[in-house]
Amino acid sequence: MKDYSSHVGIVGGGISGLAVGCALELHGVKTIIFERGKDISEYGAGISISPNGLRLLEKLGTKEDFINESFSPKKVVMRHLDKDILTLEAEVLTASRQNLIKVIHQRYLELGGEMLFNHECLSLNQETCEITFTNSETYAVSHILACDGIKSPIRQRHFSSGTPTYSGYSAWRGIGISDSKDLHFNFGPGSHLVSYPINDQESTSFVGIVRTKEANEDSWKTKGSKDQFLEDFKLYDYKTTTMLNSIEEIYKWGIYTRPPLKSMHSHNLTLLGDAAHPMVPFLGQGGCMAIEDAYTFGALMGKLKGDFKKAQLAYEKLRLERNNKIQSASMLQGRLNHIRSPTIALVRNIVMKHTPIVSIRTRKIWDYDADAAIEKFFN
Ligand SMILES: Cc1cc2nc3c(=O)[nH]c(=O)nc-3n(C[C@H](O)[C@H](O)[C@H](O)COP(=O)(O)OP(=O)(O)OC[C@H]3O[C@@H](n4cnc5c(N)ncnc54)[C@H](O)[C@@H]3O)c2cc1C
Numbered sequence: 001m002k003d004y005s006s007h008v009g010i011v012g013g014g015i016s017g018l019a020v021g022c023a024l025e026l027h028g029v030k031t032i033i034f035e036r037g038k039d040i041s042e043y044g045a046g047i048s049i050s051p052n053g054l055r056l057l058e059k060l061g062t063k064e065d066f067i068n069e070s071f072s073p074k075k076v077v078m079r080h081l082d083k084d085i086l087t088l089e090a091e092v093l094t095a096s097r098q099n100l101i102k103v104i105h106q107r108y109l110e111l112g113g114e115m116l117f118n119h120e121c122l123s124l125n126q127e128t129c130e131i132t133f134t135n136s137e138t139y140a141v142s143h144i145l146a147c148d149g150i151k152s153p154i155r156q157r158h159f160s161s162g163t164p165t166y167s168g169y170s171a172w173r174g175i176g177i178s179d180s181k182d183l184h185f186n187f188g189p190g191s192h193l194v195s196y197p198i199n200d201q202e203s204t205s206f207v208g209i210v211r212t213k214e215a216n217e218d219s220w221k222t223k224g225s226k227d228q229f230l231e232d233f234k235l236y237d238y239k240t241t242t243m244l245n246s247i248e249e250i251y252k253w254g255i256y257t258r259p260p261l262k263s264m265h266s267h268n269l270t271l272l273g274d275a276a277h278p279m280v281p282f283l284g285q286g287g288c289m290a291i292e293d294a295y296t297f298g299a300l301m302g303k304l305k306g307d308f309k310k311a312q313l314a315y316e317k318l319r320l321e322r323n324n325k326i327q328s329a330s331m332l333q334g335r336l337n338h339i340r341s342p343t344i345a346l347v348r349n350i351v352m353k354h355t356p357i358v359s360i361r362t363r364k365i366w367d368y369d370a371d372a373a374i375e376k377f378f379n
Helices: 015-026 051-059 063-068 097-110 153-158 226-232 238-245 286-303 308-337 342-354 357-366 370-378
Strands: 002-011 031-034 046-049 075-080 083-089 093-096 114-116 121-125 130-133 138-146 165-177 183-188 191-197 203-211 251-257 269-271
Touching: 002 015, 015 031, 015 097, 015 286, 031 138, 046 051, 046 097, 046 203, 046 286, 051 063, 051 286, 051 357, 051 370, 063 093, 063 097, 075 342, 083 342, 083 357, 093 097, 093 203, 097 114, 121 153, 138 153, 153 269, 165 238, 165 308, 191 238, 203 226, 203 238, 203 308, 226 238, 286 308, 286 370, 308 357, 308 370, 342 357
Parallel strands: 002 031, 002 138, 031 114, 075 183, 138 269
Antiparallel strands: 046 093, 075 083, 121 130, 130 138, 165 203, 165 251, 183 191, 191 203
8 A cells, every 4th residue: 555645635637636636735735646547638629718717727827828728719609590699708718628637737747746647546445545546556645535527436436426317418529620719609499509719720619519318428439420410500500510511520429417416525535526516518617616616625725724624514615505506507508508499599589689697697607706705704
C-alpha cells in the first residue's frame, strides 16, 4: 500500500477532478488525482463556459490560458427553424473540451498537484480511506473525492442510487466548418441544435438533440449514420444544414440522468460534478456546476483549516439546492426547446422575443458568486 495519507485522493481527472485539485492546492491542501484514462485526451466536442464558470476559472488562475485556447462568440442567435427569435450579446467562451481540460491540467501541475493515469478505481474503504485500483495498487489518503462522472461507480456503490436512466433525449455531435462567429440555438419540433465556433479556423462544434424513445448507448464514441442525422434535422434552415453537411465524423449517443441526491457526502467521501448531479445539457451548465462545486470545496477547506467534516457539511448546504435546481431547470429547458405544436411554439417565441425572460433566467444562473455565497453562509 502507498501512503498518501497527507493527500486528498481525487478519483477522476475530468473538469471537476482537475478543478478541485487546483482549488485545494491553492489552499495548501495536497492532492493526488487518479484517472483511469492513459492521458488527458478528450473527445472532439465543444463546451461553452458561462460567466459563473469563467469567474472561477479566473480565481483558479486558468482564465488567461483558457482565453488563449478558446473562442469568444460575438452574439447568441436564437431561431425557430428558419425564423429569428432573438439575438443577444454573447458572454460565454467556447472551446474544444480537450483545450479546457488541457488548461486546467497544466495549472494543476504548476500548483504542485500529482496525477496518475491508468488508475481505475476498483473499490474504496471509507473507514480506512483506502482506494484500490484495477492495477492492484492501493493508496491510503486523507479524504476521497469522487469526480468520476455520470456513470460514477463510487456513487453507485456508496450512495445506493442505482444506475443512470435514459432521459428520453439522444444527442448527435460533431465538428463542422462555418464562417459564423456566433453561438446559435435552433429550435424545431422534437429537436434542437446548438452550434458555435471553437477556434479562429472556423471549426464549429455542434450538438443536435432529438427526443426519441430508442435508448441509445451512453457513449461519446459511438459513430452515427450521416444520412439519419441529416434526416433528423432536414427542417432546419439552409445555412444550418450546410454546416451540418460539412461534418465528416458524426457521433450519436443517449443522454442519461440520475435522480437528485439527498446528500453529496458520506463519511470520508464527497461527490462532485456529474458524479453528484448529472444533468441534461440544455442549459450548458454541467461543466460550470462542476467548476462551482470544485471551487467551493477548495475554498471551504481553506476557510475551515482542513476540517473535512465541517467542509463536507458546508459544501452540501451551499451546493445541493443549487445543483438540484439547475438539474431540473435543464430538463424543463428541453421541453421548451422541443415544443411540437406550432401554436404553442409561436407563443414561446413571442414570450422570448418580447419579454426579458431569457435574460432573467440566464442571469439567475450566471450571476452566482461562489465567494459571496460562502461569506453569506458563515455570517
Ligand atoms: C452534449 C453535451 C454538451 C455539454 N455542453 C456543456 C456546455 O456547453 N457547458 C457546460 O458547462 N457543460 C456542458 N456539458 C456537461 C459537461 O460536459 C459535464 O457536466 C462535465 O464534463 C462533468 O465533469 P466531471 O469532471 O464531473 O465528469 P467527466 O467529465 O465525466 O469526468 C470524469 C472523469 O473520471 C474518469 N473516471 C471514471 N471512472 C473512473 C474510475 N473508476 N477510476 C478513475 N477514473 C475514472 C473518467 O475517465 C473522466 O476523466 C455537456 C454535456 C454533454 C453531454
